[in-house]
Amino acid sequence: MARIAINGLGRIGRVILRLLTTSRQAEPLEVVALNDIASPEMCAYLLRHDSTFGPYPGEITYDASGLRLNGLRIPLTATPDLDTLDLSGVDLVLECTGKAKSRAFATAGLRAGAMRVLVSGPCPVADETIVMGANDDALADQQVVSNASCTTNALAPLARYLDDAFGIVTGHMTTIHCYTASQPTVDTPRGDLIRSRAAALSMVPTTTSAGSQVGLVLPSLADRITATSVRVPTASVSAIDLTVQTREVVNADQVNTALRAAPPNIFGWTDEPLVSSDLRARHESIIMALPETHVTSGGLLRVFGWYDNEWGFSNRMIDMALRMTA
Template identity: 60%
Template sequence: MRVVINGFGRIGRTVLRAWLKGGWPGVQIVAINDIAPPETCAYLLEFDSVFGPLDGVALQGDALVVQGHRLPLTQAADLSALDLRGVDLVLECTGKADSRAVAERGLGAGARRVLISGPSDAADATVVLGANDAVLDPAMRVVSNASCTTNALAPLVRVLDSAFGVTAGWMTTIHCYTGSQPTVDAPRSSDPARNRAAALSMVPTTTSAGRLLDRVLPGMAGRIECAAVRVPTASVSAVDLCVVPGQPADVASVNAILAGAGGVIGWTGKPLVSSDLRARPESIVMALPETRVTGGGLIRVFGWYDNEWGFSCRMLDMAVRMGDQG
């Protein structure tokens, strides 16, 4: 499976870091494209404020050499200008693939398929492993990997619905700040609160997870509403989910279901804090001590997710799935 990373920002670099740790022997990352200067790409890969330094990073001519892997590094603003014949999959990590014209640039360059690292209406389908990955089809040439929060939420909702039936619910993601927020107050967003300094306040805002959940699990459409609070931490987010079950449940039965879910859903019985979950590969890690069931039957569950590392691992997992389809 020959893979090219287009866009070497937070997700592009984290995908490469995760791949270097191993676990995806069928994936071969063969090139990187980003408009930033090569020296900047190398520097930001070698020194990362969240994940720490990475050994074995160097520039050799027009290539980034990382731990013995030589990866040609191009700077095309339009990916279709490159020759990607022989490439099986482009990981579209620029955050710009909102239109079909942009999403298809990898195909125009000769690649067989494209996987977008975020929500995109331009994709043939939005697929979340552990939720609706059965819909993945070889005919889908452009696929969206949804969002980090949707990857955490959708498998969890599917498991709870299968076990207890979910008639209604509310999810709040407690989300670390991201590059879409300013470091000082600045007019960057149509949402006034999102214009405030990211590291100084908790910021109530929206999340795409609600509409994406309806897309990924159409049988749940309209049943779960979602909101977000951006908080002044740089890494690891959380899902706080309350649901009305269709049948009675207690804490023990809920935790048994969560602990037995497996796949992209992990769990912990320890009283952890967000920094303890950094670089965990699961889509969500359920904090079982936080589970509650009210006297009226409302279920509350809480799970952590590394919104960069876990999501990047899903990008690589999805690459494998797409490769297996031929």
């Protein structure tokens, strides 16, 4: 049984904790430490009542130094400086604060005594950026690993799969992405003008790290796929709209046959005419909407896939944690 610590109980940290104490509690991962600057009362409250995924399916209590989830007591500390804690005996820190931009911050868990760190997002100072289904064969004994972004976890496996099957010459991806905590609820001054606008009132064309991250994860596709984002007024579930020119001439039936055979867990698929709320709490990295596959007379291939940017990504964090502690 591997011993893990979670630093940061934001959206991803809480979903991981929820999964590991409910539907994925049989995994050989034991959560032995939690750290968040919020109070135990607040952490317990936000775990118990989730506006996106509903009530926690079990009992949650707390005291001044820990949480008890379905009878399992987990110590909870509240320090912004993880390296002041004693994490000796911890096999892996799940770094979920979203702040691991410097090497000093990313390695704080190592200085506290943990063996390895897995970062829940892009991390420019990680030893390696790994995406399940795309380049997880590169995972070795790296001490600090980035799990990339939620959108990269959806795009990179799809891009690799299509490239292996048909060859990608070039392409463009737009993610239709639900709003996140990086956006304000009302118009508020921000460094980025367009992200200063109220998240739930407009569609917001903006950037995504997925374009550069795909090139990092799959160097053979670097500069061949560009990426943009449109933030939309929904709370969960995003989508990948990818158009590519393929080396091999394809038709929609041929592509959909291949997508049905794609690796499960990473890929899902549906023939139904679904909307985003139908895909909430799906565990796959991307769920292909097969009726949306089209090929133009000029040979451009368009595919469309859904992804729950919190639930699916958190499941990949757990899968990566299993690999890193195996």
